Amino acid sequence: MSETAIRFREDLMTWAKGEIREYPWRAPDASLYEVFVAEFFLTQTPADNVADVYPEFLDEFDSLATIDESHEDELVAAIEPLGFHNMRAEALKRIATNHDELPTEPERLRSLPRVGPYVANATLCFALKRRIPIVDRNVVRVYERVFGDAFPQSDSAREAFAEEMLPATGEEARTYNLALLDFGALVCHKRSPDCPVCFASGYCEYAVGLAEDQ
Ligand code: SF4
Structure with missing residues (x-):
């Protein structure tokens, strides 16, 4: 693991x-x-x-069993404020029909309808404090900027890179992954990253490149 990677992890x-x-x-x-x-x-x-509808959704559908027993129209109505309601309701209904409990193995969880690697890994890391990496487009953006060409191109290599970045324990990995998501949303924005106030501006490849161009 590079000195830059260790430093970024500590700073984050x-x-x-x-x-x-x-x-x-x-x-x-x-x-x-x-x-x-x-x-x-x-x-x-x-x-x-999501926060606007989440409490009411859980009040109405507090388990997979409740979803399974509900009429799909009720599910669609509850999800409608979020959009993609028909697609999401249909997927949740299929999951609830076929599972009493959610799987806790990443491969099984990510194979459920409309549940990809990100949702599965985030769920298991955040709920069960598993030391599992999360890689979505915001995480990719942050790592590409900070590490430049050292951040790999293939999905499997990116997941391995993200796993190596995690601190040692599941609890710490949970904090790191939550921080990474929020850092991408609050500081390292897609269009205009806040480099002047960012802790990584002294070693981030993107920020250093910008400074050299000026
Ligand atoms: S210095 Fe700028 S580009 Fe680099 S991580 Fe921070 S906000 Fe993102």
Whole structure:
């Protein structure tokens, strides 16, 4: 692991102490199901929008069994404010029909309808404090900027890179992954990264390149 990687990990963990956002699904005692529902919705919907409907959704559908017993129209109506409601309701209904409990093996969880590697890994890391990497487009953007060509191109190599970046314990990995998501959303924005206030500006390849061009 490079000195830059070690430094970024340490700096991000320090940043996490004051900056991680609080949402109901991030509560330490949130269940596997509660975290899964949030991550399932968060793939295509901003967190603040999910937060608006999340409590009511859990009040109405507190388990896979409740979803299984419900009429699909009720499920569609509950998800409608988030968009993609028909597709999401159909997928949740299929999951609930075929599973009493959510799988806790990454491969089985990611094979469920409309559940890809990101949702599966985020759910297991955040709910069960597993030391599992998460790689979505925001994580890719941050790592590409900070590490430049040292961040690999293939999906499998990126997942291995992200796993190596994780701190030693599952609890720390959970904090690191949450911080990475929030850092990408709050500082290393897609269009205009806040390099002047960023802890990584002295060694981030993107920021150093910008400084050299000026
Ligand atoms: S210095 Fe800029 S580009 Fe690099 S990680 Fe920070 S915000 Fe992102």
